[in-house]
Amino acid sequence: MGTVLGPALFNIFVGNTDSGIECTLSNFDNNTKLCGVVNMLEGRDATQRDLDRLERGARAKLMKFNKAKCKVLHMGQGNPKHKYRLGGEWIESSPEEEDLGVLVEEKLNMARQCALAAQKANCILGCIKSSVTSRLREVILPLYSALMRPHLEYCVQLWGPQHKKDMDLLEQVQRRATKLIRGLEHFSCEDRLR
Known part of the structure; x- marks a missing residue:
């Protein structure tokens, strides 16, 4: 009630x-x-x-x-x-405020939002790495999709990275995630997480 x-x-x-x-x-x-x-x-x-x-x-x-x-x-x-x-x-x-999980700053520079998204995803990746022993694609990919990807994509239409350094930061998280998957180390980052 x-x-x-x-x-x-x-x-x-x-x-x-x-x-x-x-x-x-x-x-x-x-x-x-x-x-x-x-x-x-x-x-x-x-x-x-x-x-x-x-x-x-x-x-x-x-x-x-x-x-x-x-x-x-x-x-x-x-x-x-x-x-x-x-x-x-x-x-x-x-100079900045968080609104519904997105950090907005006065000059609309989204570098800090990209860094926060990467940090959250990295923390979750660390938990997955330390608590899941299997490195099979069938195990890691659903965990990535359900736990990490939402942090990397939440409201990305608003804060989408515009600078190469911000894109590289987010892609670095994805590369770390794909290194967990046995047998996919030689693929590019985009191929591995599809």
């Missing part, structure tokens, strides 16, 4: 938070994101008005934003990096 009731009550409480909002508002789970184009003072003012509206709406519903988790991510060249308030407190600016 509690697993169904909690999300239902949350949806009731946040159901109409977007009324009167000028910028783009996204609610997912218990996260609220406000996005706006701020290339002129009007954009800054619209964003601040929306923050004020959200704060008033939360107070009216006896809810509070966790202001310690609220951050501003300024993106784009020549961004004036305006400061914003939520309630009476200034919101801290951040």
Whole structure:
């Protein structure tokens, strides 16, 4: 009962938070994101008005934003990096934020996201290597597909590697995985993991 009731009550409480909002508002789970184009003072003012509206709406519903988790991510060249308030407190600016498992930074450089994906996949590969004694393709390939590949491909349409060094980093993980498979050492990385 509690697993169904909690999300239902949350949806009731946040159901109409977007009324009167000028910028783009996204609610997912218990996260609220406000996005706006701020290339002129009007954009800054619209964003601040929306923050004020959200704060008033939360107070009216006896809810509070966790202001310690609220951050501003300024993106784009020549961004004036305006400061914003939520309630009476200034919101801290951040050079990068993680959103649904993807690390986004202000210059949209995805090198750190590639490194994090490779690190997670390498950790899983280490677990597979130390806990599975068989090196047969029929054993390793399903483990790779189920446990490692999701980390290398999650939201790759958004953060896909654009620089050779990032691609090489991800391919290095795949090469390490294929070295576990007996008899496939001489194939290229792409052939081995199909």
